[in-house]
Amino acid sequence: MNTPILFALLALLCGGITAFFSKVIGVNQGYSPSYMIVQAISFVAFAVIIHLVEKHPFELSTRLAGIGLVSGIFAGVATLASLMAFRLGGQGSIIFPIVSLGVIVSVALSFFVYREPITSTKLIGIGFGVASIVFLSR
Numbered sequence: 361m362n363t364p365i366l367f368a369l370l371a372l373l374c375g376g377i378t379a380f381f382s383k384v385i386g387v388n389q390g391y392s393p394s395y396m397i398v399q400a401i402s403f404v405a406f407a408v409i410i411h412l413v414e415k416h417p418f419e420l421s422t423r424l425a426g427i428g429l430v431s432g433i434f435a436g437v438a439t440l441a442s443l444m445a446f447r448l449g450g451q452g453s454i455i456f457p458i459v460s461l462g463v464i465v466s467v468a469l470s471f472f473v474y475r476e477p478i479t480s481t482k483l484i485g486i487g488f489g490v491a492s493i494v495f496l497s498r
Contacts, residue, residue: 379456382439386446396439438462457493464490 385395411418420428438459445455464486470476 379442379459380452382442383446383452383455386443386448386450389447390443392440392443392447395443396436399439454497457496461490461493 385392442455442459446452467478467482467486471478
């Protein structure tokens with residue numbers, strides 16, 4: 361198995377655990393902004409540790425810093441929306457699959473921005489993914 365796939369699988373595992381914790385917070389009626397702040401602090405601490413270990417100077421163009429800020433806003437909205445869905449009694453077996461449909465947005469943006477090819481095999485895969493999410497949420 362190649363390295364990008366291994367990293368993708370690690371991201372899948374860690375992302376799934378992170379998403380599950382949002383269900384835990386919602387079930388326990390945790391206050392979403394407080395949770396998001398603590399989560400952000402741990403995220404920043406993790407990034408700083410990596411930065412220090414790699415001994416690489418901090419560098420980011422103004423354009424990429426802007427993209428990071430916008431991405432953070434979208435991540436905040438997505439996190440808050442998920443936490444609120446769980447806090448209001450949403451079932452993980454329904455909310456998680458719906459949130460997972462975000463992959464369609466990523467694929468579409470990759471197609472439009474980077475002109476990545478959309479093959480019939482990829483369309484069939486997305487179709488199966490959407491179908492599985494529909495079945496999971498019923």
